Amino acid sequence: MENSKNYHDEQNNINTMRMREVLDTLPPFCKQFFRGIQEYTSSRTRLAYAYDIRVFFEFMHAKNNICSGMEIKDFPITLLDQITREDIEEYMDYISLYEKDGKEYMNNERGKKRKLSALKSFYNYFFCSELIQTNPAALVPLPKQHEKEIVRLDADEVAILLDQVEDGTNLTKSQLRYHEKTKIRDVALLTLLLGTGIRVSECVGLDINDVDFKNNGIKIRRKGGYETVVYFGDEVAEAMHDYLEKRHHIIPLEGHENALFLSLQNRRITVRAVENLVKKYAATVTSLKKITPHKLRSTYGTSLYQETRDIYLVADVLGHKDVNTTRKHYAAQEDSRRRQAAKAVRLREKL
Numbered sequence: 059m060e061n062s063k064n065y066h067d068e069q070n071n072i073n074t075m076r077m078r079e080v081l082d083t084l085p086p087f088c089k090q091f092f093r094g095i096q097e098y099t100s101s102r103t104r105l106a107y108a109y110d111i112r113v114f115f116e117f118m119h120a121k122n123n124i125c126s127g128m129e130i131k132d133f134p135i136t137l138l139d140q141i142t143r144e145d146i147e148e149y150m151d152y153i154s155l156y157e158k159d160g161k162e163y164m165n166n167e168r169g170k171k172r173k174l175s176a177l178k179s180f181y182n183y184f185f186c187s188e189l190i191q192t193n194p195a196a197l198v199p200l201p202k203q204h205e206k207e208i209v210r211l212d213a214d215e216v217a218i219l220l221d222q223v224e225d226g227t228n229l230t231k232s233q234l235r236y237h238e239k240t241k242i243r244d245v246a247l248l249t250l251l252l253g254t255g256i257r258v259s260e261c262v263g264l265d266i267n268d269v270d271f272k273n274n275g276i277k278i279r280r281k282g283g284y285e286t287v288v289y290f291g292d293e294v295a296e297a298m299h300d301y302l303e304k305r306h307h308i309i310p311l312e313g314h315e316n317a318l319f320l321s322l323q324n325r326r327i328t329v330r331a332v333e334n335l336v337k338k339y340a341a342t343v344t345s346l347k348k349i350t351p352h353k354l355r356s357t358y359g360t361s362l363y364q365e366t367r368d369i370y371l372v373a374d375v376l377g378h379k380d381v382n383t384t385r386k387h388y389a390a391q392e393d394s395r396r397r398q399a400a401k402a403v404r405l406r407e408k409l
Contacts, residue, residue, distance in 0.1 A: 246301035255358030
């Protein structure tokens with residue numbers, strides 16, 4: 059048991075190794091930026107920034123006369139002062155649709171906003187460190203992002219989905235063969251997601267000893283690396299008990315001994331596998347909306363808000379650092395209540 063890998067530490071190690079590979083393709087001064095933001099960003103965020111900044115430098119190398127005469131790895135930091143606001147605006151237009159290594163890439167408003175945010179942080183770091191004289195990225199506004207309607211399941215849809223996971227009536231013959239082996243795990247996993255609102259990455263990172271039945275709580279590692287306890291109700295406890303009875307009879311592969319949820323290969327289940335199993339069960343229930351694990355999180359958040367009307371509690375339980383993120387998602391609930399006020403007061407009785 060001593061050799062079992064901690065999921066989060068393992069992911070950090072993978073991200074660190076990938077980060078080194080990306081940095082080897084970037085100008086040397088980039089390393090200073092990533093060291094500078096290390097204290098307040100996760101390894102996953104830094105890796106995403108590195109990929110995004112590399113796309114920017116590749117664009118500049120391919121499209122800008124100043125940069126085309128030298129290799130990206132040889133770009134000096136003084137080059138940042140030669141890049142203009144117009145260059146960055148052209149880059150934003152470019153990433154809407156571009157090709158690399160024969161593969162086509164597209165970025166919607168969300169993707170473009172993320173890439174520009176990375177570039178703004180990059181420029182701001184060197185500008186505030188007084189290593190460059192200009193900050194053209196600060197002059198380019200972030201793309202306006204149109205809010206999508208939050209998709210969530212109604213109470214009856216949650217019941218239909220969980221019933222389907224239990225009995226598997228609409229699964230194919232091939233899927234049914236696996237269903238007998240995984241249904242207890244799948245019921246526990248989906249019940250946990252629906253009953254706590256935790257992220258999939260938090261779910262797959264759970265170890266057996268993170269589950270506390272005495273207090274009906276699970277210890278999870280949030281985005282940003284801090285640990286917290288999330289509590290669950292009796293339905294979740296019952297499903298988890300059933301699964302753990304079976305789990306204790308499974309011999310995991312070396313390095314996966316502590317993992318709570320295991321794949322059929324007796325390894326720690328992956329985020330992709332959870333996404334696929336949610337998709338599989340949702341597809342068998344034709345009346346359901348198109349759902350993903352994140353929709354299950356939205357469903358929990360909506361139910362909690364409807365029951366408590368406490369936006370700060372919802373933000374805390376979901377692990378939102380900024381309550382405005384929560385308010386943005388669940389403001390529609392308040393609007394629907396305000397609309398009820400229009401019908402609640404009658405000024406004159408109709409004859």
